[in-house]
Amino acid sequence: MNNDIKLIGRALCGLLAVLSPAAVQAQTGLTPEMCRSMAVSHNAKMVNAKNAVAEAEQTKKEAFTNYFPIVSATGMGFNADKGMAKMQLQPDMAMEMCKNGLMGGVTAVQPLFAGGQIVNGNKLAGLGVDVSKLQLEKSENDVELTAEQYFWQLVALNEKLNTLHVADTMLTRIYRDVNNSVNAGVALKNDLLQVQLEKNDNMSNRVSLEGNIAVARMLLAQYLGLEDSSFVLVSDIRVGEMPESPASLKSDHRSALQLTPEYRLLEKNVEATRLKQKLDVGKNMPTVSVGAGYMYHDLLDCSRSFGVVFATVNVPLSAWWGGSHAIKRRKMEVADAQTELTDKSQLLVIGMQKAWNDLNTAYTQLGIACKSIEQAAENLRLNNSYYRAGTATMTDLLKAQTQYTQSRDRFVETYCNYKILTLQYLQLTGR
Template sequence: MRILQYILAFMGVFFLSFIEMRAQTVVTLEECHRDALAYNKSLDLSRMDLDYAETAIKAARTAFFPKVDGSASVMFLPDFEGVSFSGFTLPTTEEALAGNFAGTSGVDVPGFDLGMNDLKIYMGGITVEQPIYVGSRIRLAHQMAEIGADMAGEALNLTRAEVIHGTDRAFWSLMAVQEQVLVLENHVEALDSLEDQLKVQYELGIAPRSEMLKVSVMRNEAKLRLVEVTNLLDLTGMNLARLTGRPLDEPLRAAANTQENIEPRMQLTSTTDFSLRPELQILKHQQEISRLERLSVKGEYLPRIGVSFGYQYLHVPDLISGSWTMTLGAGVSIPLIHWRERKFRTDMARINEMKREINYDDTRNLIALEVQQNQMNLKSGVKRIELAQMNLEQAEETMSEVEISFRAGLNSVTDLLNARVAYQRAAASLIEAQANLEIITSAYLKSVGLL
């Protein structure tokens, strides 16, 4: 069993040496934010959605302008045999000037055949159409397109906040594990020094071998723990690398000092207005779109008025010479009987509008609960750091006194080891509390729409 512990300890030392030999990339939180925002694929899709929505506004705006269409066609009738006109007798009048027609003139007009084999007809034209009134549907469609662009912008903000918050979690998790590695390394180094001292005392016959073995066992356990935490360091570094678009095998090191960056955050809890949350803005826009959709349904059953203007060209060889004819037109379409379709569709639109109102209210309540929870977490996080700092100071003072007493022979090795373990745990708790506060702060800012 002891041989196995020595082998594992040697493997741990070798592994840590290998880790230290690898080149490490030092990154700051700002760099991680920048790289994550540039790399994240969800943000790319959100940007595309925003571009799509802005283009939809331009497409909806074109409905305000006249539509100009051109047409051209050629018709060929190879089996057309022509047109026959039958003869007839011209009428006469007794009082033609008075407009009274009677009798016949006795003058006959003979019939004739108009040969038109292989008839060809050429037609073309340009038409301009302008809607005058279509139940305000053009204006409503443009307004809905503008609201859709606003929704896409809010969705982009939401995705950006989620990316930043996810990066914060990964960065501060890496920082916490990184600091724990340093604490464990210092713990192992102190145990190595203590083991060397007891080894000398054992060789001089001052201390029993069991005291030295106690330290050896704890040192090996600490080294095994250090291997585990170092593996965790690699995993958290890979997670941060994944979010920032770096190679997964690139060792990352967080460049920040939690002791200097941790400050009381109680002043943040005074901010409770979460009206800027992108989720609420999106739901508000959905409510407005539902209202406009209801109005648009009503507009489909209102009269529609439009005008048109065009030039038409017609040419039939040997019959009609090519000529242009101007056309002017106006039209009115009035819906009459649709078997209460308007009422049913309007009711459907009104139900959708009510559903979105309920969804908005429910989401607002959930967000309010989330903000309150994050407020409490923030207060607890600050308090936890204060207690952890106090605990670390007491553990450090205890360890110092036990070390002095141990040298004076007043405390045993077990007392010294327990004091060192208590100090190591207190240091790890403080590091965890500091990183956790940063993550909670990020979550709170996201919950109030300020991230």
Template sequence: MMKTQKQIACLWLCGALLGISPAAAQTLSLDECRAAAVEHNRTLASSRLELEQALQTRREAFTSYFPQITASGGVFQAQHGLLQADFALSLPQMGAVSMPLSLVKRGAMGSVTAVQPLFAGLKIVNGNKLARLGEEVGRLQLRKTEGEVREQTDAYFWQIVSIRENLATLDAVDRQLGEIRRQVELSVRAGIVTSNDLLRVELRQQEVASNRLTAENGLKVVRMLLAQHVGADWRTFDVAAAEYGEPEDPAPYYVPVEEALDNRAEYLLAEKNVEAQRYQTRMERGKRLPTVGIGAGYLYYNLMDKNVDDGMVFAQVSVPISDWWGGAHALKRARLEEQRAENERLQAREMLAVEIERAWCEVQEAYAQIALARRSVASSTENLRQNRDFYAAGTSSLTELLDAETLYARSRDEMTSACAAYRTSLARYMRVTGR
């Protein structure tokens, strides 16, 4: 009986342990990373909130067309009557008699008014146009942020692929060094070489181990950065296996500079800034114009124990006379700000043109570097093979063999860097051309 209970308890414990499974790993490809970044990136989320704020501002500005309704009311209780007076009465046989009079000791009042603005110096119209412009700016800012997030996603992704390629190179180098060490150990036992050669191989192996540790730590950090960027849990996040493949010719991606400028969110934002300053100038001018409105109201009061209510209609005109004194200077300042915005627009167009052309040059340079790096890998591979054969035949020194191995590792790393630079520069060029 006791044995059966122990078996049952053991089975229950095993079932409980099997039920506790670690969180499923999240392995994403490049396209999946892009999609996750669009959905979960915190910078993009903040940009969407800013757009929603601009939308609410536009809706708030539209309410300025509606009548302005106010209501007020109150009651009071005074210690003495608010109206104090003495009346002289002439009575027969008494002559003139003075009688004090005290009125309005308590009361209640209330009113409701509605004023419809007919003309407000175009401040309402221009304010609504400015609010709509703010919403357009918010959309352009969101589009700009989306391009930046996509570019950063690609940069992190290809950086991870690059580090993995570097680790693969270190694996290949480690295998080669293991074979070289085996040959050196045989030569040491045979008395052909001294143990100094073996120490040199060990030093090279330790250097490779140190480089591996640095690469693995860098891979972990970049993976964490990409996980945070796409809104994933870095503890279970990983990038799907990917290769650079055969880099395609970048010529089909080229866009003329003038065409690309018209698609850049940054340039469109500069244009919107000029337009906004124009509305600001009109708003400044409107502050010095009269405002006209019509209204209606309802008034109720009870001051002498009698309810009195009445309706009324009215018109009002307000002229800001004192604002005219400094108005000319404020209007001139607004026009100068408008000119400054136009100057910034022209400067933005010129600098963006330089950025687009520079990004295209970087793409072409990175593509050309791949061909050069590929030839270097072929040459270093053949050089390593020949030195390995020469060393086995005893016609080459260990120093020459280790130098050939170093050149081979360096050429492969340069090939990896060139491929990564091409992918990231192409992503940057797509962003700066507004795609």
């Protein structure tokens, strides 16, 4: 009995040494925080999101140029087969003019009033920059969460492989003891075969796990922008030990709503639809511009240059027929955006509450998993003693060993899910 306890203790200590920070100090270790940071810096999705911000800033600069005068230059030269003007001097005498010539000029037109189109167009372009930055923040959250999921998925696979090593150690010792008993004639060979079959199952599971670990390593390395997948993971998981309670992470969900990029994007959508409505109103209002120009022509064998100033007023009379309907449509879009803001805000708060419930459920399940490991270890110890005493079968012993392995795997899966849910809750509450 004491030997069994020592064996389990040595196996657990070996597992702790594998993942302890001291064991990886001599190597490059990846923590969840490092994975999130590297993913944000190298992931393709983040590159595209940053480019979208740069594109929006260029659009804003382009819209700002509409405040400045519109400068244009024109030039024309012609040579006709006949003069464009003909003067009859006498019945039998005529003179053709403007058979060839040159014309050109430069004008600058400054809009004075355009129904607010320029001002609102610049506001809409500035809003586009804000939206792209919020989309960048949202993409950053998505990338960080995905990196976290890949990290803990790999941790879970590694832990399951370590659990198989523990099971192999136990089965090897059981096989040795049973083999000695069979040779001594105090145990059945069938018991030995059962142990061997269990060892074969472990070998098969190990092959599958090692293949999954190799793929998971490659996937994480690709997501982080690493060329080499031979990295070491550094996590705080301790099989059978509870992490810190999530109670300190609780926040007021309605207050946290305004901190989330999703809510701020909904607000920007309302603002954008209002600006688009103002732009449609501006399209149907008069526009006033002033301008100046310098002209030159060489016609009638006479060249001349002159300056000119002018003003223009454009009143879109018939445009109101369709424009009034466009304005009404925009008003409906503003109302729709307001409704969407209210509806999705409520859903975001519900999502926060669900994430909090899921996080607490995972923590409760962790407590149950911890007790299950303790109970499974004790059950394994007792069945091993009972088998030696001849009051339990090999089937009972192997079942107890399987239950112990499953309890460890269940703890690992729940722990990794708990860590992912923790980050998800922090993101949903704007942290």
